[in-house]
Amino acid sequence: MPEADWKHIVDKYLNNTCTREELHQLLQWVNEEPDNEALISLLRLRWEQQQVLTADDPERWNRRFDQLLTTTPPHRKVVISKRAIIAAAATVLLMLTTGITYYLYRSHSSIVTPPAMVKFNDVPPGGNRAMLTLADGTQISLDSAANGVLATQGGTSISKQQNGQIAYNGTATDARYQYNTMSIPKAGKYSLVLPDGSKIWLNSASSLRYPLAFGKERRVMLTGEAYFEIAPDAKRPFIVEVNKSELHVLGTSFNVMAYAEEAQTKTTLVDGALAVNYQGSHTLLKPGQQATITTENNKITVEPADLEEALAWKNDRFYFNNTDIRTAMRQLERWYDVDVTFRDTLNMRLNGTVSRTVSISGVLKLLTLTGEANFSIQGKTVSVGK
Known part of the structure; x- marks a missing residue:
């Protein structure tokens, strides 16, 4: 196709005047020449020149999305390679300039015409929300607390920093017998710095119990999911109690996913060394490995980790890697604080990534x-069906 022709088609597409035939011509060309830098550069340039739609303008979002869908012919499948989707279609077809870059592809890498869209209500994304319970039972809502010192216990001061993170400062020995608990609700996340300098990020529907000061060992108790960056201390191992297992580390970065509603507990090691102890079994992980404990057989299995998947939540993304739709919906339940019901039996798996900073309607429209x-929202209930 002459360069002038495809530039003209790109402009027509972005101005919503592209015909069905021209759209298919563009898709076919992307499929045949996925590495064409001139095309990709033009697509990005033309898109950036368009007026940006934001997540704060849902009506314009809905109009732009509906325009995109109605441009696609109703009875034809356009087969394009996975490589092309990642390189170009994510930019042209699914980058709706709301912060979403989503390329959800089928097992045979085909784009399928979606069913009729359901009118969505909306639920905003989660954010920094947490409740801190002090040793004396006092509770502090961290999302509404002002920056500065929140409390002093056993010679240890607890402060909220400008970035919202909670930090502990103090070395009083009697403080090791006093415990705090940080509880993260659904639609929440939070981070803290322990007295030893270790940093912890907590995902939604999670909690961490820890002493105000550490003794000969550094021991904490986790439910849910968290990412740890442990301060090195060769004389005092760091121990995480989680779901009937113990994780022993020194200076290490790792992620633990241990929600009660999930059938597996997954520990993913980013760097350092980590030992998983579970019902008499001891497994040593190397960086880039993931240990999975399945409740059905009570065994530990170790395999190479998909770090992007394991750390996606910390990077404010959903990442689906052949993920069962029910597992994916549980992630949405926790992050958006909704209840998901299934009208039909669905045996589908999802692949792709989408930002966690958009409202739930943005995620569901892409799914x-x-x-x-198809999906519908009534209040805080999401209904899923065929």
């Missing part, structure tokens, strides 16, 4: 592109 499911 609708699978062509296998």
Whole structure:
């Protein structure tokens, strides 16, 4: 295709005047020449020149999304390679300039015409929300607390920093017998710095119990999911009690996912060394490995980790890697504080990534592109069906 022709088609597409035939011509060309830098550069340039839609303007979002869908022919499948989707279609077809870059593709890398869109209500994304319970039972809502010193216990001061992080400062020995608990609700996340300098990020529906000061060992108790960056201390191992297992570390970065509603507990080691102890079994992880404990067989299995998947939540993203739709919906339940019900039996798996900073309607509209499911929202309930 002459360069002038495809530039003209790109401009027409972005101005919503592209015909069905021209759209298919563009998709076919992207498929045949996924590495064409001139095309990709033009697509990005033209898109950036368009007026930006923001998540704060849902009506314009809905109009732009509906325009995109109605441009696609109703009875044809356009097969494009996975490589092309990642390189170009994510920019042209699914970058709706709301902070979402989502490329949800089928097992055979085909884009399927979605079913009729359901009118969505909306639920905003989660944010920094947490409740801190002090040793004397006092509770502090951290999302509404002002910056500065929040409390002093056993010679240890607890402060909220400008970035919202909670920090502990003090070395009083009697403080090791006093415990605090940070509880993260659904639609929440939070981070803290322990007295030894270790940094911890907590995901939604999680909690961490820890002493105000550490003794000969550094021991904490986790439920839910957290990412740890442990300060090195060769004389005092750091121990995480989680779901009937113990994780022993020194200076290490790792993620633990141990929600009660999930069938597996997953520990993913980013760097350092980590030992998983579970019911008499001891497993040593190397960086880039993941240990999985399955409740059905009570065994530990170790395999190479998908670090992008394991750390996606910390990086404010959902990451689906052949993920069962029910597992994916549980992630949405925790982050958006909604209840998900299934009207039909769905045996579909999802692949792709989407920002956690957008409202739930943005995520669900993109999931609708699978062509296998549709969604509706009534209040705080999401209904899923065929």
